[in-house]
Amino acid sequence: MDIRKGSINVKNIIGRKVGMTSVFTEDGRSVPVTVIQAGPCTVVQKKTKETDGYEAVALAFGDVKPSRLTKALQGHYKKAGLAPKRDIREFRTGIEGVELGATITVDGFAQGDRVDVQGISKGHGFAGGIKRHNFSGGGASHGSMIHRQPGSNGDTNAGHTPKGSRRPGHYGVDRITHQNLEVVRADTERNLLLVRGPVPGPKNGLVIVQLSVKTKVTA
Helix, strand or coil: CCCCCCEECCCEEEEEEEEEEEEECCCCCEEEEEEEEECCEEEEEEECHHHHCCCEEEEEEEECCHHHCCHHHHHHHHHHCCCCEEEEEEECCCCCCCCCCCEECHHHCCCCCEEEEEEECCCCCEECHHHHHCCCCCCCCCCCCCCCCCCCCCCCCCCCCCCCCCCCEECCCCEEEEEEEEEEEEECCCCEEEEECCCCCCCCCEEEEEECCCCCCCC
């Protein structure tokens, strides 16, 4: 088995959201950015059409004690001869030349790259229509009596609530992808990616960074 231990430039990586700050560009503009602790990730499995029916690589991120993993995952890492990691995600694009055991770092990203960042949004529990759907609410005067209550539920002759009605309910903890974000800076020494604007999830939340599907490729 050919195991390559060196790093390789790939625009797929797993990381954790550190928080937001702002940096100054070369032309003096202050740009809000999200700091992502991206990688290093290890290629723990390579799938092929012959054995699995499709081509993909599995990246692992974050050190963890073996006792924190299931027996199946412990055996998975032992079979690959690699140290156990906390999180595993599969990638099917941008995997050319990637071999088992390779290390993926932020070296594959550069200033100006466009990426899609995926994460789990913050949980807000049970929320009303104003917070969940940005309803405008009722009158604010003393006699209104319906300041934040939802309005009409639709046709009164239907006999049921119309499907798709926006009502109060569980808000958050959804898989969200912010597309076509600009990479402002890639700090290879500290394994940090600075992406312009906000990304989904709370601080220390797991995020997936991939090359944007909306990137225009010019000949």
